[in-house]
Amino acid sequence: MRKAIGIDIGGTKIAAGIVSETGELLYRAEVKSDPSSREKMFIRVVESVEEVLKNTAYSIGDMEGIGVGVPGKVDRGQGIAVFQNNLPWAQFPVAGRLRKHFQLERIVTDNDVYTAAYAEWKATRGKIDETFVYITISTGISCAIIHNGSFYRGAGFAGEVGLIPIFTRAADRKLERLEKAAAGPSIAKIAERELQVADLSAKDVFERYRAGALEFQPVIDEVTDSWAQGIYSISCLLDPHQVVFGGSVIANNSYLLEMIKEKLKIYQIPEQQHLLSRMSISTIKQDNGVIGAGLQVFGCI
Numbered sequence: 141m142r143k144a145i146g147i148d149i150g151g152t153k154i155a156a157g158i159v160s161e162t163g164e165l166l167y168r169a170e171v172k173s174d175p176s177s178r179e180k181m182f183i184r185v186v187e188s189v190e191e192v193l194k195n196t197a198y199s200i201g202d203m204e205g206i207g208v209g210v211p212g213k214v215d216r217g218q219g220i221a222v223f224q225n226n227l228p229w230a231q232f233p234v235a236g237r238l239r240k241h242f243q244l245e246r247i248v249t250d251n252d253v254y255t256a257a258y259a260e261w262k263a264t265r266g267k268i269d270e271t272f273v274y275i276t277i278s279t280g281i282s283c284a285i286i287h288n289g290s291f292y293r294g295a296g297f298a299g300e301v302g303l304i305p306i307f308t309r310a311a312d313r314k315l316e317r318l319e320k321a322a323a324g325p326s327i328a329k330i331a332e333r334e335l336q337v338a339d340l341s342a343k344d345v346f347e348r349y350r351a352g353a354l355e356f357q358p359v360i361d362e363v364t365d366s367w368a369q370g371i372y373s374i375s376c377l378l379d380p381h382q383v384v385f386g387g388s389v390i391a392n393n394s395y396l397l398e399m400i401k402e403k404l405k406i407y408q409i410p411e412q413q414h415l416l417s418r419m420s421i422s423t424i425k426q427d428n429g430v431i432g433a434g435l436q437v438f439g440c441i
Contacts, residue, residue: 143198145189145206146434148252151175151226156188157427158198159207159434163262165427167196178228182237189242205246206238207433209255213296216440219249225280248436252429253299254291257284258441259432260384263424270381273374275301277367278387281319285378290441306369309362322366324389331359346393364396368403375404375412383415386422394421 142161147154150173157168169192174180185208193200212224219235221227235247250258257274266272268289275283281302285292292298302319320326327342335355349356374380390396401416408415422428 142204142438143202144204144434144437145192145200146255146430146432146437147185147188147206147208148255148429148433149173149185149208149210149227150252151211154184154188155426155430156192157430157434158192158196158203159431159437161204161435161438163259163431163435165431165434167192168427168430173227175227178232181227181229182232182234185234185238186241200242200244203244205244205248205437206242207248207250207255207436208234208238209250209252209429209433210234211252214249214251216248216250219247221249246437248433248440250433250436250440251284253282254284255432255436256386256428257286257291257432258435259424259428260386260422261286262432262435263422263428264382264384264420266382271378273378273380273383275371275374275383275385276387277323277385277389279324281323281367281370281387283374285380286441287378301370301374304370304373306366309358309365318366318370322363322370327359327363327389330362331356334358334362342389343392346389350393350395360396360399364399365403368400368407371400371404372407375408375415379412380415380418382418382420384420384422386425386428388426391422391425397421 143158146159147156152173154173155170158166171188174184210221213222215222221229221232221234235249239247260274261272272286283299283301304318305315306318307313308316308321324342327345328340331340331345
């Protein structure tokens with residue numbers, strides 16, 4: 141059985157794992173990120189690999205290669221992390237540095253949402269002749285598109301659904317970018333505005349709503365309506381066969397999917413509503429980035 145290292149790099153943590161060519165996550169480890177400098181961040185990436193190997197019988201020489209998911213824009217051909225909002229890695233040659241450090245020739249880099257999407261596509265046995273969309277809702281909102289068995293990348297920035305303008309339910313009903321209106325950090329701000337409370341996190345909002353605090357209903361309605369507007373743009377432009385949702389906000393609150401469907405149905409015409417039965421929540425959740433990065437070592441799409 142062939143194996144590879146998958147690395148999922150984020151601003152707060154780095155997850156690494158040993159992934160089989162069939163997509164099985166054999167071992168996983170996690171370390172904290174250190175975005176205080178380029179070099180300190182790279183050192184933490186190396187440590188994540190060392191951490192996942194140290195409690196196994198495998199060495200780096202047993203691996204086919206390393207796959208890396210990096211936030212933001214990535215030059216896949218050159219293995220360069222071009223631009224990120226949450227890392228000090230502008231124009232950082234991540235593939236070259238890992239190749240030199242670990243003496244492994246095959247180092248594959250990609251955007252972290254794309255690596256997660258690849259794992260989800262494999263996990264759901266996505267069909268070659270269909271259009272598959274993975275949407276992540278967490279600190280940010282983004283998506284990746286797999287069409288006819290290949291990623292649709294556009295000029296390099298395709299899938300940024302978080303940048304789509306939507307109408308918020310605020311008093312002035314203004315246009316706002318979806319990510320700014322309804323990603324994790326914004327959900328707490330909506331609660332503060334609606335309920336005149338402070339020091340709430342998105343996690344608090346959903347936990348209190350699940351516990352029966354009905355005063356949070358307007359917050360949930362606003363957020364799910366904003367998501368539905370963004371998804372409707374995808375529905376109109378791509379008419380996908382399947383949509384899978386991931387990211388901590390929705391993966392940890394799966395009941396939100398039915399609310400999204402209800403609101404999305406209002407926007408859709410009947411010919412678009414086939415999508416409602418083909419929307420699901422990730423079953424591999426926080427592991428999808430690691431698995432997808434590792435799988436890309438065996439063949440990118």
